[in-house]
Amino acid sequence: MNHKIKWLRDKISRMDMQGMIITNPTNIKYLIGVDAEGILLLTRKENVYITDARYLEKVNKMLTIDDGIIVTNVMDVSKDDYENFFLFCENVGFEENHLTYAKYKEYIQKYKINNFVETENIIEKQRMIKDSYEIECIKKACEITDNCFKHLLTFIKKGMTEKQIAWEIENYFLLNGADGVAFDTIVASGPNSSMPHAVPTERKIVSGDIITIDFGCKYKGYCSDMTRTIFIDFVQDYIKPVYDLVLKNQELTLKEYYDGANVRIISKMVENDFKLNNFDFVHSLGHGVGLDIHEEPIITSKRGDFLLRENMVITDEPGIYISSKFGVRIEDTVVITKSGAEILTKSTKDYVVIE
Amino acid sequence: MNHKIKWLRDKISRMDMQGMIITNPTNIKYLIGVDAEGILLLTRKENVYITDARYLEKVNKMLTIDDGIIVTNVMDVSKDDYENFFLFCENVGFEENHLTYAKYKEYIQKYKINNFVETENIIEKQRMIKDSYEIECIKKACEITDNCFKHLLTFIKKGMTEKQIAWEIENYFLLNGADGVAFDTIVASGPNSSMPHAVPTERKIVSGDIITIDFGCKYKGYCSDMTRTIFIDFVQDYIKPVYDLVLKNQELTLKEYYDGANVRIISKMVENDFKLNNFDFVHSLGHGVGLDIHEEPIITSKRGDFLLRENMVITDEPGIYISSKFGVRIEDTVVITKSGAEILTKSTKDYVVIE
Known part of the structure; x- marks a missing residue:
């Protein structure tokens, strides 16, 4: 049986559940590597993936005997089969933040x-801590994103549209x-x-424009997320203090991101300096980054204490927005290490002025 | 107040609901044209869109006074506000197929x-019937898709990868x-x-390949969906009868698609001929096409009777798949008219052989 399924079985067993139905497709991809439409059942003794004929061959190719997953065509599952899956189970878990009413x-x-018992994001919480393969994929996605930014600096010309x-x-990716792309690219000018x-x-x-570019790609399913705010011909004087304030806080945050740091306090620090x-x-x-572009944890002062842990991948993206005038956001994707935050998006954050 | 909101207010009122919470983003886009993160409340007297600071300016720009929507920042909604929204409402509707538990x-x-009352996809059902603006958008998306197919016929060469x-x-779009793109493009060869x-x-x-290409784009938010199965250098003899059978049924189906036709029987007809x-x-x-790539209705024999109506936009996409060997699917997007099905994807369905 694959080790993630083993982990989940142990976990639910300790929560006094004898089975679980997993419906969140990202969680299924995380657990068994399968990217299709279907649901995963952990019954007392078996792991069953129920899909339909469109995906059967593909899924069977993706899984091996070692995965220990029985793949079933939904058309072959009888009323009795459904009733037998959890026959002697007192408690069966489900994903209350994904399953519809x-x-x-x-x-x-x-x-x-x-x-039918709520499982309080147990899989999402586990997904916060990335293994070395996951970190390598995110690093690669960040590298492609950095290279794309370098390309943009020679590509962007006055007269071009945001689109x-x-x-x-997207083409570069x-x-x-x-x-x-990992999400809909944002190119917001003036x-x-x-x-x-x-x-x-x-x-x-046009000349004098500020442009915020928020973009990222997927590599083997894993996301990158970076924002840079750049300028055309010159930096307007009224923008400079705002840019400097955002950058100062973005860099301060990076210093405060380490194993054990409390994100509520870090967010409050930035908020207070802006105020x-x-x-x-x-x-x-900021937010976690992984198979989803927005994952746990959410880096905010609005929730309770939350401590960063080694091998979490998160963003650091303060921004200031002045209605109808302009906005500045600067964002990196980082991985938390024992000794601090390793920045995975390495593009310059100095003023970038394109002529 | 915009006419779609008026329609929905009438509808829920006839269902004895005094309010509704709309959470499905596609339904919100359909009703008020807004593409953001937020939820729409129909309270006794007001229409309230609750979003957050990231989207406030954008949403305010998209809506006019005539829309009759109050836009609110979620941070400004107090505990009392929440309790007052539906104060004298006996029944409040929700989208049970979208809202999580x-x-x-x-x-x-x-x-x-x-x-809190289930509303049984009332908005999705209304979305099945497209107005002239929606049909124009889908026609345009189909036209771009046809042009892309024409381009592919000169672009595809032996030695290229599916990717x-x-x-x-995607680049062409x-x-x-x-x-x-309207969905992840499928290019499946051999x-x-x-x-x-x-x-x-x-x-x-490689020479002798069959390639199934299932692709579509979005135009002003509306989708197209087309599949063509093409050949490299020649058509293998064992494939011809399968291709001909799929095409025969695809074309028969087109003739059976008209205002008042029962899709359960049409699907059964194709199934039986395949058997x-x-x-x-x-x-x-097939399936409905609109703001979502897969919408109501689902064209299948597995559900009860369902009658097509004028101005529904649906696909016609029979396919045969021979495990580990090859598959053939041919798909058009069509709009149902008084006199039959108007085909919106016009690319040829004759054998296309690229040399």
Whole structure:
């Protein structure tokens, strides 16, 4: 049986569950490496992956005997089979943050489950700590992203639209070994940069523009995430103090990211420094990165204490946004090590001015 | 107030609900045109969109006074506000096929909801019937897809990998007016074509190959979906009867798609013809296409009767898959009209042989 499934079986057993239904596709990919439509059952003795005919051959090719997973076509599962899966199970776990209410009701009936028990993100929490393979994949995704940024510095020209730049980024990823983008690329120029989640428009780049570029790719399923804010021809005087303040806090945060650090306090530190300068901090300071672009942990002061641990991969991305005028965000993806944060996105954070 | 919100208010009122919480992002985009993270509340008198600071400016720009939507920052909503939203509502609707079990429990508490009532996909069902703007967008997406196919016929060469062809498709979309791909492009060559949901690999195209290409783009948020199965140098003799059988059924289906037709019977017709020839039909015959690539209705014999209606946009995509050997699928996107099915993807379905 693969070691992640073994871990999960131990974990639920200690929580007094005799079975579990896993429906979150990212968690299934994490556990058994399978990228299809289906659900994974841990029954008393077996691990069963139920999929449909569209995916059967593909899934059977991805799994080996050693994985210890029985792959079943949903069309071959009878009413009795469903009722037998968890026959002598008192408690069966489910993913309450993924399963819809409709499926929750359906499953209780279909599987004749006694107690259907919330599992409080046990798999997501485990996913926070990356193994060496996962870190290597994220490093590679970050390297491609850095190279893409270098390419952009010679590609971006006045007169181009935000959309053209976003396309070039996606194209670069596709042609340079990435699986594709990790999320919808943000290229926000001039006043558009005041929207943290701007969608690329037909606005043309002009002299004096500020451009926020938030982008990342996937490599073997693992994401990178980087933001750089750059300038065309010159840096407007009114922008400089904001850029410097964001960068100062981005770098301070990097120093505070280490094994054992409390992210609530780090976020509060940045918030307070922004407030001292009369700016609000409108989004979280960062988030985990892995198979999903946004994973646990969320780096914020709005939740309780949370301590960073070795081999977590997270972002550091403070930003300031001045409505209808401009915005500045600077973001790195980092891995937490015993001795601090190792920065995986290495592109320069000095003023970058394109002429 | 916009007419879609008016429609929904009438609808829930007739279902004896005094309010509704809409959480499915595609439904929110459909109702108010907003593409962000947030939830939409229809309270007794108001329509409230709750989002966060990252999206506030963007959402405010997208909506006008005429939309009649109050946009609120989630940080400004107090405990009392939550409890007041549905204060005199006996029944409040929710989307049981979208809301997670965890959110279901949270909302009942937070909003102090008396009866939280399932709404049985009322919005998804309405979305099945497209208006003229939506049909125009889908037509445009299909046109770009047809042009991309024409481009592929000169682009594809022996020695290229499946991945290279998939990249070229995505690149073509980005550079020719599409928002991007509508779903992960499938390019499955040789034996890989036997997997209906194959992921593009490094396999190189060789003489005698069959290649299944399933692809589509988005235009203004609306999807296209087309599959063509093509050949390199020549068509293997053992493939011809399978191709002909799939094509015959694909074309028969097109004739059977009209306002009032029962999709259960049409699907059964194809299944039976495949069975007569000793082949299984392993997936559904088609699905709705719109803001989502897979929407209601699902064209299958596995559910009850379902009648097509004018202005539904659906696919017609029979396929036969011979494990580890090869597969053939041919798919069009069509709009149902009074007089039949208007085919929106117009690329040839004759044998296409690339040399």
